[in-house]
Amino acid sequence: MDDASFRKAFDRLWRRSRVVNWAEGRDPFEILVSIVMSQNSTDAVTERVMRALAAEMPVRPATIAQANAAKLVRILRPAGLAPQKVPRIRQLAREILRRYNGDLANLLDVPTAAAREALMDLPGIGPKTADVWLSLVAERDTMPVDTHIARIAQRWRLVPRARYEDITAKLKELIPPRRRARGHLVLIQFGRDVCQARRPRCEICPVYGFCDADVKRPRAT
Numbered sequence: 646m647d648d649a650s651f652r653k654a655f656d657r658l659w660r661r662s663r664v665v666n667w668a669e670g671r672d673p674f675e676i677l678v679s680i681v682m683s684q685n686s687t688d689a690v691t692e693r694v695m696r697a698l699a700a701e702m703p704v705r706p707a708t709i710a711q712a713n714a715a716k717l718v719r720i721l722r723p724a725g726l727a728p729q730k731v732p733r734i735r736q737l738a739r740e741i742l743r744r745y746n747g748d749l750a751n752l753l754d755v756p757t758a759a760a761r762e763a764l765m766d767l768p769g770i771g772p773k774t775a776d777v778w779l780s781l782v783a784e785r786d787t788m789p790v791d792t793h794i795a796r797i798a799q800r801w802r803l804v805p806r807a808r809y810e811d812i813t814a815k816l817k818e819l820i821p822p823r824r825r826a827r828g829h830l831v832l833i834q835f836g837r838d839v840c841q842a843r844r845p846r847c848e849i850c851p852v853y854g855f856c857d858a859d860v861k862r863p864r865a866t
Contacts, residue, residue, distance in 0.1 A: 646801035646857050651819050654852035655831075659824065661851055662831040667692075668781035673749035674741060675704040676782050678734050680774050686724040688837070694724045706747040710738040733769040740767055749782075757785045772809055780829060786822040788813050789829050793836025800840065800858035 646654070668676045675695070683691040695704070698720050702708045709717075714731055721727045744767075745751045752760045757779060764775035776789035790798070790812045798804055803819075804811045820828050839846050847853060847862045 646803065646855065648819060650855045650857075651801065651803065654855040655820060655828070657852055658831050658835050659828065662834055664827065664830045664834045666781055666827070666830065672704065673753075673778075673782050674706055674738070674747075675699075677737070677749065677770075677774070677778055678704055678709070680777050681730060681734055681737070681769065682721060682724045684730075685726055690724050694721050706738040706741045710735055710742060736768045737770070753783050757783075757787065760785070761787070776813070780826045784826055786817075786825040788816045788820065788825045790816070791829075791833055793840075794829065794832045796842060797832060797836050797840055800860060801856070
């Protein structure tokens with residue numbers, strides 16, 4: 646797909662989508678934990694386990710740092726890899742207490758590059774997690790890339806390689822700053838609901854006419 650076609654397809658998806666920022670009004674640390682828990686999980690399962698966790702204890706650094714590890718694993722197990730994720734979020738909580746007195750809001754006024762570097766310096770936080778947090782919580786134009794967006798970028802041949810930084814850079818070139826925060830949610834929704842991994846739902850695709858993916862299937866006439 647050439648750049649002009651992508652811009653038209655994205656604009657159509659943007660106008661049709663009713664996606665909202667799920668992080669709005671929530672605590673910055675809770676959002677960071679949600680992003681970590683979402684890895685190797687679905688949005689629905691992540692939301693369910695985070696509600697279960699919040700019902701048991703405040704999702705704040707001081708509480709998570711001192712929480713019983715076995716209890717956390719039990720609560721968070723449905724999201725997958727709980728025995729690996731729980732030590733990460735407990736270490737993360739301890740470091741945020743030590744470095745920021747437990748308040749990630751301290752990063753909200755820091756320039757984007759410095760805030761991204763600070764987040765990635767925390768244990769277990771990579772580029773994607775840092776970019777999602779900065780986009781949803783701090784409203785920065787980081788243009789995060791998840792598995793759905795990476796799949797779309799590859800199918801539409803926007804980039805020659807599926808490297809995170811390459812896809813992010815290309816999407817920043819194609820999507821204006823004011824549209825990037827919501828735009829990444831729009832593309833995730835499209836990838837999750839329509840341009841699915843195993844069998845894309847070409848029969849309901851709103852941008853079928855722009856698509857030139859190898860997996861594109863003919864529509865019934």
